[in-house]
Amino acid sequence: MARPALSAVAELLKPITWFPPMWAFSCGVVASGQPITANWFLVFLGVLLAGPLVCATSQAVNDWFDRHVDAINEPNRPIPSGRIPGRWGLYIAIGWTALSLLVATQLGPWGFGAAVLGLILAWAYSAPPVRLKQNGWWGNAACGISYEGLAWVTGAAVMAGGAMPASHSLALALLYSLGAHGIMTLNDFKAIEGDKKMGVGSLPVRLGVDGAARTACLVMAVPQIIVIGMLVQWGAVWHATAIGALLVAQGVLMVWFMKDPVKRALFYSGFGVPLFVSGMMVSAFALRATGGVA
DSSP states (O other): OOOOOHHHHHHHHOGGGGHHHHHHHHHHHHHHOOOSGGGHHHHHHHHHIIIIIIIHHHHHHHHHHTHHHHHHHOTTSTTTTTSSOTTHHHHHHHHHHHHHHHHHGGGHHHHHHHHHHHHHHHHHHHSTTTOGGGBHHHHHHHHHIIIIIIHHHHHHHHHTTTOOOOHHHHHHHHHHHHHHHHHHHHTTGGGHHHHHHHTOBOHHHHHHHHHHHHHHHHHHHHHHHHHHHHHHHTTOHHHHHHHHHHHHHHHHHHHHHTTSHHHHHHHHHHHHHHHHHHHHHHHHHHHHHTTTOO
């Protein structure tokens, strides 16, 4: 069997998708209040695990089990196009899973446990018989928890020597996980045709294009409003103001996006999502500035 080119493997692992969990892990690191330079190797390993390993594994797993859907929606992807031949897609997914677990052993019980949970969610999202992505509500929730909340909590816990993060840090991680559910919905607008044919119940399929767009925007906005209120209560007024400004900018883009969700989802992902994740880091610095609050 011909081996795939390295360029095709890199495309399968989708480096562009690694940023959210790497960023969320970094937010947890900042929120922990621990000195970063003194723990630079832990930070490096955690970022490596969150993005190029666990997230990359999830991409390979998803592309393997979605190869029939991708043949309709995106036939030029590595597996349906034949650039990843035979069962190489599955072998890469399994190999990257093992490599992720190996690296995770260097991050202590919290890091290893988080990696195991993240990998379980990655396989459960795409692989039958569970295949969470068959239901857009459950599938997007699994992605949001894995990409944002789990990565944040892991970063905070690893920096604290395995101690449970403060309750306020956990609350922020949960809220941004909920918001990420809406971000995941944005990715589904490009795959409506194939999802319908293959019985994948994404939110655009279940709720219709307009209903899914409104839901995605609402799910992204409400957690941020709650975060703003929490930061004000904690005395981090300037941080709350900054997140409010970011949310206003998102609101302008949301109004524009909802006028033509299918055509504008990609643009919104490129410009609106960075505003959302910028607020995550602002909230992490708010916790650091207030000593973690609790």
